[in-house]
Amino acid sequence: MREGRRKLGIGILLYIGIVSGWGSSAYSNEQKQHPDPKPESGKVFLYTAKKFGVPILKASIKIENGSSDQGKPLYQIYANIESFDYLKFLFRMNNRFHSTVEAETLFPLRYVKRINQEGLLAKKKNYLQTFIFDYPNKKVITEKQEGKERKEIPLSSEIYDPLSMFAKYYFKEELHPGKDVQMSIFDGVKLRQMVFSSKKGEVRSKIFGNVEAMCLESSTSFSSFEDREGIIRIWYTMDGKKIPILIELDLPIGNVQFELESVERS
Secondary structure (H helix, E strand, O other), rough: OOHHHHHHHHHHHHHHHHHOOOOOOOOOHHOOOOOEEEOOOOOOEEEEEEOOOOOEEEEEEEEEEEEOOOOEEEEEEEEEEEEOOOHHHEEEEEEEEEEEEEOOOOOEEEEEEEEEEEOOOOEEEEEEEEEEEOOOOOOOEEEOOOOOOOEEEOOOOEEOOOHHHHHHHHHHHOOOOOOOOOEEEEEEEEEEEEEEOOOEEEEEOOOOEEEEEEEEEEEEHHHHHOOEEEEEEEEOOOOOOEEEEEEEEOOOEEEEEEEEEEEOOO
């Protein structure tokens, strides 16, 4: 029983790190009779994750403008995942992610993971890992623990880290009901080829009430559960603002929901 609970904790922490940055535009042609406003930077999305209705984690996604040394426009995407204080005995987590993305192409340039977690339900991990995306030379350079571990990984076209994928679909791509979306995600653990199906529905939001939304759904394997299959569903508003209001994870031994609590200016 204890091993099962520990695996559940590990699975939640790992997969949240993967999916917390994903987003996509979510509207159909029938919603676009008038020009939609473009998504904005300078925003922070705040979430609470619940298990059996009990809050277990708080998360945030922040989008900011930036520029390179040469003055080239960039986006800076940040995601933080933290455990609530009353759960520290079971697991303590303060994981942070940061992606630097070209504003024009929305290709990732640099992705940083700061993992700091331990507890009864989670294996102790404390490390810093950096990924440099070298598209001209078709490789990703990874450095762990301040350059002590360095690797080069062959890079195929259009591979994104989780947060640069969020930027790509939040700022640029459109999604239509009934159309599949293919994604290649590299998070430092493995390359994940995923296909999301899309459908319209209605979601009860804590801050917006009942809203029309688009759902992206995909099955994927979980390395923490011996590669057993699970399901992820991501819901977005269909009002042109592309707000990711709900994320549902059907894990092999339990379900977790991330509900949007507020949207703020950074």
